[in-house]
Amino acid sequence: MNESKTSTRTTAETQSSAAVVSVCCGARLHFGLLDTAAPFGGVGVMIDQPATEITVSQAPRFSCDGHQSDRVLAIARRLQHSMRWSDLPCCRVTIIEQPSAHSGFGSGTQLSLAVAETLAAFCDVRLPQETLALEIADRGKRSAVGVHGYFHGGLIYEDASSDSTEAPEFGQLNPIHRRIELPESWRVVLMIPRSSAPPMHGQDEQTQFDHLAAGDPQRQARLREMLSTELLPAAHSHDFPAFANAVQRYNHESGLLFVSSQGGPYNGAEVASLVASLTQSGAVGVGQSSWGPGIFAWCDSLDSAQSLCEFVETHWQDQLSNLMIASVRNTARSIHHSTSTSS
Template sequence: MMIGRLFPTRRSHPLEPLDSIPASTPHRAARRWTLRAPSRVHFGLLSFGGESERRFGGVGVMIGDPGIECEWEEWDRFATAGEHAERAANAARAWSAFHASPLPRARVTVVRAPPEHVGLGVGTQLSLSIAAGLHRWRNEPIPPPGILARSVGRGLRSAVGVHGFLEGGLIAERGRAAGDDLSPLDCRLDLPESWRILLLRPIGVSGLSGEAEREAFRVMPAVSADVTGRLIDEARMRMIPAAARGDFDAFSAGVYAYGRTAGGCFAAVQGGPYNGERIARLVSTIRAMGISGVGQTSWGPTVFAWLPDPRTAELAAQELRASDPEGPLDIQVARVDNLGAAIDVGPSGAPCGSRTTCPRAARLIREHHPAAQADTLGPRPEP
């Protein structure tokens, strides 16, 4: 059973869904706007390999900074510029081929984006930003998430980043069944605005991607039904209920337990639940500081740690910057993004800093039913 928002989104400014803005409004005519998208932190997959009814699935959260920012403006042809410009161009070409539609006369400048292949889902978030931006440039509604993802070749395994692009917040998805365009969204929650996520990345290191990632999934043993069941139980019985009631300590404990179990499924490639000895030692160092909600996002190398408030997060960041003996770390304090992709427009169509949500939220959000909590992520698989 699907569970949607369990408490209202806390917003600091008025928002208007893009689908509610008529084509004649000024911001469409101005042809200059900025689309912002969050990054994705992935706690781990539920399953892969084997003969299970559903494959992949998982839980993750969207963060607002570092994120992706794309400026759109009129141009004499379609062009991309800035960070990851070639990836943006590839996404646009894929979208054009999928829809059998020419690209518009527009330039997309990727003003800001995290590095690729560090566990923050940059490929998916940037590709979806291009696809959503192309629909908005053509004054078209954003299609359902499965079509949006397929148009740029994303969501082939985990769908956390696809649903999170549109929704923000904490995302749980059950995995793809045969015939699914995209793994269904099971649960989407706002997290408290005060919570922070510390991101720690060894500089000069990257996670698996492309053919190396595909080969890893080919050689790793299948996740057993028992392990998938334990992951589902951890998510639906501890992590998600704790998030819903804003219980930071229980949520942090659940995130660590879930991530360590999920990471163990990758031991044949990683050498353990984390991607290498340095990452494992970094996780141990952070937990020795009394921080329990620690994990590796996706293949890493980025490690995340949950802190209850901004001050605690900054103090932890300062301590880690001063203490790591194994080489330089990029350390950032991130906020949860409960909004999802957004566009900056003003009353006259000029960018102004007010954010307008990308328009699938009304379709995806479900009303809360208290009895449904135990059914999040579907039934426990039979061993």
């Protein structure tokens, strides 16, 4: 049953027949923004690791344990306010799996969207995806790559509409300009340096953007040209060498928008050094995801990804806190309803 925003029914009356609702989603690699000011724009791709999994189950009252309980409670309260409920939903939110925060893989957006959608589904509430993202999850107000990726998967290029360079109205997501499914055989090697510059997030991130000047128009033009003539055509044609080269060049060029905050195209000396070492050793499609410190390198197969991991472990194992292989996720998050609480 659809729930309208004018509902004043209690939460006990709004719960669905499902005893458990679960959502599982992947992570977001961000290749870089097009500008430091609205409408920003940018490109990235969804991957299957590190994963996030949330369950919501029946309970006498609302509860969530763990270090993300404040975030989860805030999302639940926004849903309660949006639906004009008198109480929070009677359920328990359990975070089954989540990646380390502030590594550059969009974990905050994926977690918030998963919690928002799972709570809404548990309460049998159907809201537009944009409402879930902006109003309930409180995400997507700068970069929309992770939001669109959560709902659609694949490579996402988001920007202002193709016939306008104006920013969307306040409270709107940048639309998807182009979505491309990449070959399932491609892999990404993910690395997180053990030592790196402090991660940028929350109010610190907003402060950095507040002090950044709008990007150089010539750099913006180069970034859009790279996308339209190199990166997107290579992705569409599944031309791995051209794609990897374009991703690395675009990532470096976009990083130069943030020199005043990062000290260079990458966030700190440790990330810059590892990117340079990987490139000099023959790795391709190397870059920093978002603010980092997460680093990626593209491979055309699982075998080549495993070989790269072995090489990295031999040469830089002591410099890394995490090393993994991810696949492209061309599909949306998965959502499952169960009428039984048994496992």
